[in-house]
Amino acid sequence: MKPPPDTYNPATTGQRVDQIDTPALVVDLDAMERNIQRMAEFARKHQVRWRPHAKMHKSAELALQMQAAGATGACVQKTAEAEALAAGGVNDIFISNEVVAPHKLLRVARLAALLAARGGRLAIAVDSPEGIQRLGEALAAARAAADVLIEIDVGQGRCGAAPGPETLALAQAVHGQPQMRFAGLHAYHGGAQHLRSARARREAIAGAVEAARRTRDLIAAAGIDVPLVTGAGTGTLVHEAASGVYGELQAGSFLFMDADYAANEREPAQPNFEHALFVKTQVISARATHAVCDAGHKSHAIDSGLPRVLAQDDRHALDYASGGDEHGILRARRPGGHLPALGQMLWLIPGHCDPSVNLHDVMVGVRGGLEGGAVERLLRVDARGALS
Incomplete structure (x- = not known):
């Protein structure tokens, strides 16, 4: 389903994942x-x-x-x-x-x-x-x-x-x-x-x-x-x-599956639901003590806590701190941990998926994973702002 022509698209179908603009709401x-x-x-x-x-x-x-x-x-x-x-x-x-x-x-x-x-x-x-x-x-x-x-x-x-x-x-x-x-x-x-x-x-x-x-x-x-x-x-x-x-x-x-649900102690009988919603973000400023990304509170809801940063291993584990409406502050979780470089792309797991979706016109559907996948679908958020 194509979004209306006056809606900004962070991606087009067929693009590689690394070409998706930021910040963008992405569905695996x-x-x-x-x-x-x-x-x-x-x-x-x-x-x-x-x-x-x-x-x-x-x-x-x-x-x-x-x-x-x-x-x-x-x-x-x-x-x-x-x-x-x-x-x-x-x-x-x-x-x-x-x-x-x-x-x-x-x-x-x-x-x-x-x-x-x-x-x-x-x-x-x-x-x-x-x-x-x-x-x-x-x-x-x-x-x-x-x-x-x-x-x-x-x-x-x-x-x-x-x-x-x-x-x-x-x-x-x-x-x-x-x-x-x-x-x-x-x-x-x-x-x-x-x-x-x-x-x-x-x-x-x-x-x-x-x-x-x-x-x-x-x-x-x-x-x-x-x-x-x-x-x-x-x-x-x-x-x-x-x-x-x-x-x-x-x-x-x-x-x-947002970050808040994932924090629950899991019932053995519950299906193993995976994280499938992410905010793609980019590092726009890098310092010796921290990095700053372009996904602030206007791109994800914070009523159930701040987002988690998806990390490949402990050395790259990051904590997200509030930087305001348009910025997120990233710090290494462990002393001596790796900080991302200027321009690096990162993935955030929203604390609460419902109001996070409501902040976006379009969800970018990616097939083949967050590393080497490509954009397959643009999913319109039909009921965005449907409050009445």
């Missing part, structure tokens, strides 16, 4: 595709569906590539993200977030009608009676219908109704709306994803599983079918998949 396509394959195999083994979260990569092309590998569809967090993916050909979208503004709900309803006309579907999360009422009014006005999942708070302390009777009342309200199809429970524990110890994540998800099980059974006992419990992220997916309660995994970061 070989590593990414191994990640997709491992995720697909994991889901098949555990007999669960997978619906990767597109808020991470924001690319319709990548969403469709994962659907071709077996993904059910895509998750998004924003109405504008859903619209961007739909414009790129994605027809099965779940807005895993609450939308309550009337003008946004009209957009949701129109999108639901559009996807239905194309043989697709739109699903959306709700967590309040008023949210259900507003959504119903918007759908009726657009003569549209949507799948609706009740979000329950399974430990995140963010959105979501309380598990149990409160959620049952919401399910009954959705069940009574002619424009809505009750599609199940949205039970995502985002706070558990980056708990560093495997034991802490296991314990957190055990609580989430029990809350989802109890609520599902309560709703079913009231005569309402609960078709699906959906949730899970890259940090905890092994537990939701093995629970017997969750039928769908929403993990998204597995595709690229």
